[in-house]
Amino acid sequence: MRLIIPAAGAGVRFGGVENAVPKLLIPVFGRPLISHVLRMASTTGLFSQVVVILGPHFEAVVQTLQELASGLRWSSAVEILCIKNPVFEATNNVFSLHLAREYLEGDILIHNSDVLIAPVLLKRLLLEGTQDAGWVLVDKLLPVPEDETKVIVDATSRVVEIGEEIPSNRGHGRYVGVCRFNSGAAQIFKETVASLVEHGEVGVFYTKAIKEVASRCLVKSVWTNGSPWFEIDTPQDFRSAAAKSREIVQQVSTRQSGELATVRVIE
Secondary structure, eight states: EEEEEOOOOOOOOOTTTTSSSSSGGGGTTTTTHHHHHHHHHHHHOOEEEEEEEEEEHHHHHHHHHHHHHHTTTEOOOOOOEEEOOOOGOOHHHHHHHHHTTOOSSSSEEOOOEEEEEHHHHHHHHSSSSSSSEEEEEEOOOOOOOTTTTTEEEEETBEEEETTTOOOOOSEEEEEEEEEEEEEHHHHHHHHHHHHHHHHTTSSSSSSSHHHHHHHHOOOOEEETTTOEEEEEEHHHHHHHHHHHHHHHHHOOOOOSSSSSOOOEOOO
């Protein structure tokens, strides 16, 4: 399984490219945010490759990932691949994923770089069935804030609609920023990302591709059910997440033995 982390955003609401610390390097209880994501991934024993698409502060983030790789153990050999989005200021995460399109195959988990979820939520996504399908992590909120990505599901929790444009009073929950696709669904996702970019839609969120996948195959919601998670878009988000981040970090463990990851850079 591959872990795909789109992390090329300029973080405008958090301070933009001039901000000294990229969001995925924001310290959360003594460790960069990305460190907690990688630590959780390493304990599952399911990932063979981590693909991180980067934009601003490319060298600083790569250096941090190299430092993390030297101290983090995995159950088997893992490669951390760093891909540079040279036009991050003029594009959105659908374009970043297009740059990593050759890796959007097989069983993939996409994890937004500014999100941290409780380990139980990651396990819940990874334990879903093996059929060709997709799963999106959803927090059941009523109503969903207007500027968030809303999800509409049917009685079986199948995703019917996803997007920011959905009216708040119609959404059944908020997309958390973590999703998984098995082989067939991943292929549809990859093709849709390519089609969006080919038609000049480089400034959209990848949730537009999830919407297309949901129209062509089974995509189900995986509910947070009260387990903690947070997203950091603004300094206020960072301050507000203090209690949740402490709770999550206390649940994150680190492998004590195993293989070290290798880091490869594509610019």
